Amino acid sequence: MRQKIVRPALAGGVALLALLLLLASCGEPAGEERDAAGGATRGALPSAAPVTRLTVPPQYTTDRGWEVVGASFEVAVSHATGLLAYLERSDEHRYRLRTVDTATGRPGWHGRSWRPPDPPHHPRLATVTRGDRQFFVTWSYGKAGDGLSPASTFVSLDLYDVTDGTRRRVEVPWSSAPDVSTSGPDIVISDGGANSALVDPVAGTVSELGADELKYPKGCTSCKQLTEVHGQTEGGLLVGGAREFWVRDGWFSRNVAPRGADRTSGVPVSLTSGQVLAKWALGKKAERAATHELWAVHDATTGEALASVECHRPAIEPGRSPQAVLSPSGDYLIAGNLAFDLEARQGRCFEDEEGAARLSLATVTDDGTAYGAENARDAPDALSGGGLPVSMDFATWTTDRLARTARLPGAETMGVGVFHWTDRQDRTRLIGYPRAD
Template structure:
């Protein structure tokens, strides 16, 4: 009997130790808070490492396995990713309309550093989230726009930015007085806040220093009257501020679109439609004597530093101009780019426009990977709707420019990095789930 009691005590001790270890693994912050954050945190409701076993199982493209992975419950709808480090950042909402930035290692599912909780000037909405690269350093940026005080004067509204070093989470707060809804670009190396027109403020993510630029400081190219019409600051490149007019665009103090026009284009017709890191997507009219000048346009990806054309493709002119063109999305390596129904293999210098013979298009691409596979949906209005489960999911192979239908209820990866696709879905309690599924190969 005594030996049996001893055995039972030993078994009970092992069970208790296992429970304690499980609690230590599932709760808290594995990095001890990290960065300059602090305080208690509820942590994610579920976190499973890729080798640990199953998570919520979604229907996904065949390039991924849903048998294992990691999962975070209760994240912000938007995320930001650092491909250089494999870290993904998301916001968690705390009590009293406060928010905190958290990070996860996409390769392992391990939680990284966390920021301090803060209350933005516009509490009812999640702040926006992005990544900016300045030289060899990367930063996660959260920003929101709102009022302070009674909101009776222009100075009472401002843009609030929190800039976090990707590696250790060190943070600095920058507040910029601003009147009217801002447009914020993080194409880098500085954060550009503009009024959607010709006025802008640049924020240095390293020092937090501000510099203002008005319309008369944009260094308009000579002989370009259209440059001063509908002038808009589109963002920043490594060569300087990217600016466009009603027709033609330029880099302040750098290159001019007329001098880098792609072959077959009307040199005075270029219009910027999207900027993605060191790439600029522009729409051009075909040369006036071109056979399809009346029905087609030329879409070109340019190197943002030099303006050099990297790849082009012709597409039908839309019957009605969209209010805003699709945002360009780059693969982690920068070798592939997508935007709406356009796809470009920049390494091969090729582009493709997915449309019917009559010019109609029903495809919205949302994500592209380094192996030349893009994911999107037919009959979806845009990439956001495709990622939310709208339309008919498809995969596009850049090797042959072919589309393949996926399962009707397949979810699409919002981003892929470190060989892990990150999927997003919302449960019946209106909680956002982030799930990392590794690739099958």
């Protein structure tokens, strides 16, 4: 936890003012707190009026459902409990985490309001699972000072047990903009390089790791070039170098390369709770080695390549790689214009004859349907209404155009699709539509 420096007491009025400033800037005390409260909460109740009817994919019905006004665009879903968490701004600079039962629309537990570090950026929201316990995690980065000494920067995390909302706050001193991964079982804070801190969501303990503790694979010279901690698997930290990657105390990419790949070329691109999406160069003797590359999904525990597919090499490397999205059951995985049926061990790359990636997939459900958009910049753009909305059927590997104004589900759980839209008063609305009978 972040350590604070306590100065000698000043005169009564000044000391009181300093204390008030400190409390206002740092928020609530660290440690476990039971913030939760069940039942109705003003301002968070699903709409009592008929639910707004949006244009959505035909798999969902708009005849019934639930609606929340004032929810953040970013949500997190616990598929194990059916709870959906979202952030609500309680005033200009304070936020509150609320939950809703996705199946019924009834409000679940909620937390106390809190203020993120300065400057007050919008906090991020995710889930992390350790063992049989799951947590909603909110995190933000900034500084807090007492007005008497220079402020230090830190990552502030609030961990909420999904079952009852019990909260723990953890503050980790951090000197630069962090990368935060919740692939679990620990929360990994990285500097975008070889340094990282691991936060145990159950105990709240923090451990730091430097570049000299990453256990580089023997004989891998490229592993010490552009070294980056990408996150954590069940077996240990996932670390990548300039051309190869490994799991600390676990497997090495050179030993698990998919068929047809150059064994010394693997680069991790995205990490889910159980899979690593990696990009590989084709073997030098491959017919399409100059024009194509191989994308593969690896089991995060063993490194085994579960499915792979060839795609055109882009003329210009994108500034941001596609993020992998896993279906709740773990049977399907999508990332940009890539789709993988992990149970069938098959993959597809959706591109035109000239190799352009026209499709951005954003959401995938357990019935084998993915949703996205053509000509969208990326998945977030597709979910925001960019491009031409489409659905993709894993049974046939074909896409179908949806209505031009169709909204795409940001997630689906318990048979309910979750949709966002912004009304004319610039209020964000969260709407749950069940699957059509």
